[in-house]
Amino acid sequence: MKYITLFILSLIFWLLLTFKLTVPNIIVGTVASVICSLFFGRFFVTNVYKLLQPQRYFWFIVYLFVFIWECLKANLDVAYRVLHPAMPIRPGIVKVKTILKSDLAKMLLANSITMTPGTISVDIIDDNLYIHWIYIRSEDPEVYTGIITGAFEKYIKRIIE
Amino acid sequence: MNNMISLIFITIGILFNLLGCIGIIRLPDTYNRLQAATKCVTLGCCSIFLGVLFHFGFSDAGVKALVAIPILFFTSTVGAHALIRGTYHFGIKLGEKSVKDDYKDAVQ
Numbered sequence: 001m002k003y004i005t006l007f008i009l010s011l012i013f014w015l016l017l018t019f020k021l022t023v024p025n026i027i028v029g030t031v032a033s034v035i036c037s038l039f040f041g042r043f044f045v046t047n048v049y050k051l052l053q054p055q056r057y058f059w060f061i062v063y064l065f066v067f068i069w070e071c072l073k074a075n076l077d078v079a080y081r082v083l084h085p086a087m088p089i090r091p092g093i094v095k096v097k098t099i100l101k102s103d104l105a106k107m108l109l110a111n112s113i114t115m116t117p118g119t120i121s122v123d124i125i126d127d128n129l130y131i132h133w134i135y136i137r138s139e140d141p142e143v144y145t146g147i148i149t150g151a152f153e154k155y156i157k158r159i160i161e
Numbered sequence: 162m163n164n165m166i167s168l169i170f171i172t173i174g175i176l177f178n179l180l181g182c183i184g185i186i187r188l189p190d191t192y193n194r195l196q197a198a199t200k201c202v203t204l205g206c207c208s209i210f211l212g213v214l215f216h217f218g219f220s221d222a223g224v225k226a227l228v229a230i231p232i233l234f235f236t237s238t239v240g241a242h243a244l245i246r247g248t249y250h251f252g253i254k255l256g257e258k259s260v261k262d263d264y265k266d267a268v269q
């Protein structure tokens with residue numbers, strides 16, 4: 001089942017990318033999608049029926065707006081630190097615990113953290129994310145866990161888990 | 162009108178790319194430089210793609226630009242993660258200003 005879903009998704013993606021509805025194009029796309037789904041199907045989401053639940057899409061759209069807002073904030077933050085004459089940075093790597101369980105959710109969380117103000121995810125070991133932070137605002141683990149993961153964790157939990 | 166919007170988006174994109182480049186030069190160590198490189202350059206490129214979308218409309222090139230935005234997001238974040246993790250495992254130390262390093266215990 002998940003192979004078929006991945007096949008359909010990659011065919012749609014191919015058609016968007018080439019944007020031509022001619023027969024040779026569709027044949028090439030079908031062959032490429034079959035090869036892709038054969039190779040990468042086992043990495044795809046295990047329960048594909050979750051893709052049919054509409055409330056997940058609603059939370060995904062909410063998450064998208066939150067994400068764009070955080071991303072803009074991140075850029076202004078970096079711009080401020082770069083252009084400031086004294087360069088207010090206090091970098092370091094902190095350890096953050098996440099409540100998310102599945103691999104896909106952790107991947108999405110790590111990617112979101114990379115785009116939020118001043119943080120890059122370095123590694124994930126079990127439930128712990130290691131985050132490089134350009135300005136450590138607090139020494140207390142609970143406080144900085146809230147600052148880093150608080151904005152995204154609840155939305156990702158609703159989207160994926 | 163569309164031309165105007167696309168010009169504004171492309172200008173913002175170039176501005177953010179410029180800020181990212183200044184960051185790469187000014188910030189002290191590899192890790193901080195990667196911060197500037199990932200964030201500013203990703204948003205700058207996305208802004209340029211949006212400008213292209215407004216310029217061409219929903220045609221051949223415009224849709225390609227729109228599809229490129231999520232691809233760029235995922236590849237640049239994953240690339241930044243791979244680079245920063247590789248840097249650490251290669252043995253490059255955090256800069257002098259660093260105050261905390263939790264990852265050291267996890268690596269050993």
